[in-house]
Amino acid sequence: MALIVQKYGGTSVGTLDRIRNVAARMKRTRDEGNQVVAVVSAMSGVTDGLIKMARELSENPSERELDVLLATGEQQSIALVTMALHDLGVDAASITGRQAGIFTTGSHTRGRILNMDPSLMRGFLDEGKTLVVAGFQGVTPDGMIHTLGRGGSDLTAIAVAAALKADVCQILTDVDGVYTCDPRIVKNARKLPEISYDEMLEMASSGSKVMQSRSVEFAKKFGVVFEVRSSLNDNPGTLVLEEHPNMENVVIRGVSIERSQARVTITGIPDEPGMSGRILGALGDAEINLDMIISNIAHDGFARHSFTMHSSDLGKAQAALKPLLNELANSKIETEAGIAKLSAVGIGMRSHSGVAATMFKALGDAGINIGMISTSEIKIAVTVDETRIEDAARAVHDAFDLDKAPA
Ligand code: ASP
Ligand code: MG
Numbered sequence: 148m149a150l151i152v153q154k155y156g157g158t159s160v161g162t163l164d165r166i167r168n169v170a171a172r173m174k175r176t177r178d179e180g181n182q183v184v185a186v187v188s189a190m191s192g193v194t195d196g197l198i199k200m201a202r203e204l205s206e207n208p209s210e211r212e213l214d215v216l217l218a219t220g221e222q223q224s225i226a227l228v229t230m231a232l233h234d235l236g237v238d239a240a241s242i243t244g245r246q247a248g249i250f251t252t253g254s255h256t257r258g259r260i261l262n263m264d265p266s267l268m269r270g271f272l273d274e275g276k277t278l279v280v281a282g283f284q285g286v287t288p289d290g291m292i293h294t295l296g297r298g299g300s301d302l303t304a305i306a307v308a309a310a311l312k313a314d315v316c317q318i319l320t321d322v323d324g325v326y327t328c329d330p331r332i333v334k335n336a337r338k339l340p341e342i343s344y345d346e347m348l349e350m351a352s353s354g355s356k357v358m359q360s361r362s363v364e365f366a367k368k369f370g371v372v373f374e375v376r377s378s379l380n381d382n383p384g385t386l387v388l389e390e391h392p393n394m395e396n397v398v399i400r401g402v403s404i405e406r407s408q409a410r411v412t413i414t415g416i417p418d419e420p421g422m423s424g425r426i427l428g429a430l431g432d433a434e435i436n437l438d439m440i441i442s443n444i445a446h447d448g449f450a451r452h453s454f455t456m457h458s459s460d461l462g463k464a465q466a467a468l469k470p471l472l473n474e475l476a477n478s479k480i481e482t483e484a485g486i487a488k489l490s491a492v493g494i495g496m497r498s499h500s501g502v503a504a505t506m507f508k509a510l511g512d513a514g515i516n517i518g519m520i521s522t523s524e525i526k527i528a529v530t531v532d533e534t535r536i537e538d539a540a541r542a543v544h545d546a547f548d549l550d551k552a553p554a
Contacts, residue, residue, distance in 0.1 A: 149314040150182045150272070154282065154304035157191035158321045159378040160224045170231035172319075172378070177237065177277055184268065184278045184311065186304040187228055189220025194283075194297075210255035214284075214292045217256075218244070221281035221300070228279045239277040242268060244284030244292075247307060251285035251293040258285050258293030260302065260365070263310035272311075280307055298359030305362045309369040316371055318358060319378035324385035325350070325357055327549040328402040332537050335550035339400065340383075343390035346400045346492050349526045353490035354405030363387065390494050398502055399493040399547040404536050408438070409458040409484040410519065413468070415477035416452060418445035425471060426452060433467035435460045438488070439521045439528065449477060453519060455530060458484045486518060487536035490528040491543055503527050509546035515539050 153176065155169050169185070177183045188194075197216050201208040225241035232239035248264030268278055282300020285293045295302050301318060308316035323338055325347065330336040342350075344367035351360045357375055366373055366387065376384025416422050423442065430437060439455040456464060461484060472478045496502050503520075506527055510517055515538060518530035531539050544550065 148180055148182060150184070150311060151176055151315045151317065152184045152186065152304055152308040152311065152313040154186045154300060154316075154318045154320075155188065155228075155378055156300065156320050157188040157193070159319060160187050160189075160228060161191040163227070166224070166227050166231050169228055169378070170235055170237070173228075173232060173239075173277060174235045174237050182272055182277075184272070184280060184307060184313070185228065186280045186282045186300055186307055187221065187224045188282050188300040189217075190224055193220040193223070211291065214255045214258075214294045217294050218281070218284040218292050221283050225279045225281045232277060232279070237277050238275060239279060240271055242271075242278050242280045244281050244303070245286040247280050247303075248310070249285035249303065249306060250288055251295070252287065253293075255291075256294055257296050258287075260285060260295070260306050261288070263306055265307070265310040268307075268311065296359065296361060298356075298362075301359040301362035302365055305366045305369075305371050305373065308373065309365075309371050316373040317384075318373055318375045320357070320375060321378070322357065322375070323377045323380070323382055324375050325355070325387075326401070328540055328544050329355070329404070332404070332540050333402075333544045333549075336544065337550055337552065339385045341386040341388060341394070342400055343394055343494055344387060345390065345525060346494060347387050349490070349492040349523070350401055350403045353403045353488065353492065353526065353528060355401070355403035395495045395498050397493060397553045398495040398499045399491045399549065400495075401492055402540055402543050402547075402549065403490050403492065404540050405438075405488045405490075406533055406536060407458045408455050408486045408488050408530060408533075409461040409482065410453055410455050410486055410530065411461070411464055411468070412451065412453040412481045412483075413472070414449065414451045414479045414481070416450040416475065417477075418448050418450050422450065423452065426468070429467045429471050430454070430464060433463055435464050435467065439519050439530070441519055441521060455486070455488065455519065483518075485533045486530045487533040487539075488528055488530050489536060489539045489543060490526050491547070492526045494525050496525050496527070505546050506543055509542045510539055513538055513542040515542065 251258035253259040282303040
């Protein structure tokens with residue numbers, strides 16, 4: 148008998164009919180001779196609705212109370228899914244984060260998992276019960292409710308799979324798996340049979356939001372192999388796992404895009420120790436998440452820095468930099484919105500050369516101008532004008548023949 152952990156996201160439990168479908172799917176998995184533990188999200192829109200109410204009530208709601216509030220979303224769905232299972236004759240029980248023994252640390256609304264005590268779940272499973280666990284929530288050792296950050300039900304699922312030593316962990320969602328690129332943009336994008344944790348993380352951090360990044364990091368750390376697949380059909384999905392030697396034969400696994408980016412460039416910065424730290428410090432204090440950070444060798448004693456960020460942070464960034472720029476007589480700030488980022492990701496890059504050249508040539512041939520360039524060991528990212536991002540994705544996808552399954 149295999150133990151299968153299934154995670155159902157907010158869309159999959161978004162209506163009562165869908166909840167019935169989830170229950171039916173769980174029953175089917177159980178009837179095939181498996182033990183089933185489902186981790187579910189709040190019904191779609193519920194978490195956002197709760198946040199909206201809190202914000203309407205108070206400009207700066209207490210994060211402790213936000214956690215208490217947000218955790219109710221998942222509690223509704225576990226009870227409803229369990230009732231639907233009962234209706235199908237399945238012996239099932241709902242399990243809150245606390246009952247699942249998910250102990251957390253860190254700050255409210257961003258709890259991190261400290262350790263797990265799955266004994267209550269074990270006991271129920273031994274009695275033959277099917278379990279429905281609330282995603283996104285845990286409890287501090289002294290009993291305070293924590294939530295695990297947006298999309299945190301993914302993390303719950305991976306953690307529950309690790310704690311119960313599940314045989315299979317399925318992330319059931321509204322997409323069929325992880326694709327070489329968003330199929331709405333690149334028509335011949337291909338579903339990947341497998342992808343490494345590191346590639347999945349790079350794809351997620353560069354715009355392909357299939358799963359919460361922290362949950363992928365957690366899976367990597369604890370070696371939890373999981374599959375991303377559709378909750379609406381039985382197609383095999385994408386297996387996410389530690390890389391193996393064969394995976395390096397593929398140069399680029401996939402292409403992801405991120406829209407609504409903006410660039411800030413500061414010129415005329417004195418070429419002295421500590422300047423970069425002050426600039427980044429000012430942006431960090433204003434809690435601006437920078438993406439690319441590029442600086443050039445100083446020229447005539449002055450350096451030049453460029454950063455990208457989400458365009459909604461642009462105003463905040465300008466304000467945060469103002470005091471420092473006022474101090475620096477020769478400095479100038481220049482901003483540009485309406486850009487987008489294209490990233491090509493693949494662990495094969497480590498052992499193949501000419502990858503950047505292929506990518507830049509493809510963009511050049513398509514008449515697309517490249518703004519900034521940044522690389523990591525397994526990623527090459529460029530910014531382009533936002534109006535050209537879809538053409539850029541198609542050009543790079545074609546250049547690496549991503550529509551064809553590797554031999
Ligand atoms: N309900 C939470 C959210 O919307 C957690 C989740 O869906 O994974 O972020
Ligand atoms: Mg979600």
